[in-house]
Amino acid sequence: MKKVTLILALMLTSTLTFAQDAEAPKSTPLEISGSGDLYYKYDFAKQSGNIPTSFAGDHNSVSLGMLDIALKKTVGKASFVGEISFGPRGQYESIPNGSDGNSFHIQNLYASYAVSDKLSLTAGYMGTFIGYEVISPVANFHYSTSYLFTNGPFQNAGVKANYKVSDKFGVMLGAFNDQWNVYTSDFGIKAIGAQLSYASGPVSAYLNFMDGKNSGTIFDLTATLQLAEKFKLGINAADYSNDGDAGYTGFALYPSVALTDSFGLGLRAEYFQYKEGSGDTDVTAFTLSGNYKVGGLTIIPEFRLDSNSDKVIFEDSDSDPSKSASQFLIAVVYGF
Numbered sequence: 001m002k003k004v005t006l007i008l009a010l011m012l013t014s015t016l017t018f019a020q021d022a023e024a025p026k027s028t029p030l031e032i033s034g035s036g037d038l039y040y041k042y043d044f045a046k047q048s049g050n051i052p053t054s055f056a057g058d059h060n061s062v063s064l065g066m067l068d069i070a071l072k073k074t075v076g077k078a079s080f081v082g083e084i085s086f087g088p089r090g091q092y093e094s095i096p097n098g099s100d101g102n103s104f105h106i107q108n109l110y111a112s113y114a115v116s117d118k119l120s121l122t123a124g125y126m127g128t129f130i131g132y133e134v135i136s137p138v139a140n141f142h143y144s145t146s147y148l149f150t151n152g153p154f155q156n157a158g159v160k161a162n163y164k165v166s167d168k169f170g171v172m173l174g175a176f177n178d179q180w181n182v183y184t185s186d187f188g189i190k191a192i193g194a195q196l197s198y199a200s201g202p203v204s205a206y207l208n209f210m211d212g213k214n215s216g217t218i219f220d221l222t223a224t225l226q227l228a229e230k231f232k233l234g235i236n237a238a239d240y241s242n243d244g245d246a247g248y249t250g251f252a253l254y255p256s257v258a259l260t261d262s263f264g265l266g267l268r269a270e271y272f273q274y275k276e277g278s279g280d281t282d283v284t285a286f287t288l289s290g291n292y293k294v295g296g297l298t299i300i301p302e303f304r305l306d307s308n309s310d311k312v313i314f315e316d317s318d319s320d321p322s323k324s325a326s327q328f329l330i331a332v333v334y335g336f
Contacts, residue, residue, distance in 0.1 A: 025076025
């Protein structure tokens with residue numbers, strides 16, 4: 001009898017232990033990733049900020065980009081992402097400043113919950129789903145940025161639901177603060193956003209939309225086509241409208257070729273048109289960049305030529321209006 005009782009007790013203990021282990025949510029190790037970057041740029045008109053796109057504005061100076069640190073943790077169906085950055089590119093040139101002029105450094109701060117294998121919910125302050133380029137230089141082929149990137153949203157705060165329709169199609173629907181790039185908004189959660197995504201083999205495409213009474217209406221298409229083993233083409237097109245005929249429309253092509261395992265060459269060809277309420281002028285910009293990779297390090301030499309026939313955007317070396325602006329830079333980016 002004592003043996004039976006002991007066996008039963010051992011079985012019960014083992015069952016309880018197994019049940020507790022089965023019920024405990026699986027936890028992944030804390031993931032830490034990030035990047036650091038710096039650059040030297042020479043503007044041929046000797047003007048700082050002569051090309052009015054985001055980041056890399058200094059002339060004839062070895063300058064810092066940013067130090068970016070991202071943390072990710074998953075426990076069961078819940079996950080958390082926090083990302084902070086220090087330095088001009090992330091701290092002052094993309095992050096909103098407080099009333100005292102100090103930046104809060106936060107690039108991303110959000111939580112997600114996987115309701116099922118197909119449906120997930122996310123809430124917080126997130127890098128925008130609009131556009132082809134992003135703030136972190138690790139994810140961009142070119143170090144300088146496009147006019148489409150500069151004039152579109154960087155981040156959106158709100159809640160969204162992602163649903164996997166099939167192995168190829170997905171949809172997103174969200175409600176966001178009716179103001180871009182801010183942690184809090186005086187206009188409330190009155191903007192809606194949506195995305196239709198497609199990914200199959202060498203093709204991925206995203207059709208994006210966001211509309212708010214204060215922030216305006218933007219339609220955006222991004223796509224990547226792997227046309228050959230070593231040749232890729234990126235596409236970005238967008239149209240943005242706000243009150244008083246303000247806004248813009250434009251498109252950019254991103255062909256790139258991997259010449260060797262460690263070196264690639266890429267071009268960004270962009271046409272950007274400001275609408276009547278935003279200046280009614282246009283810009284054509286060509287950026288040729290190389291990417292030389294050694295482990296996590298990428299060296300980016302880049303030449304850029306922008307033109308505007310109205311002479312309302314650029315300056316020459318005498319600070320007089322100019323039809324064009326050109327610059328050369330070399331950037332060093334390390335991702336970890």
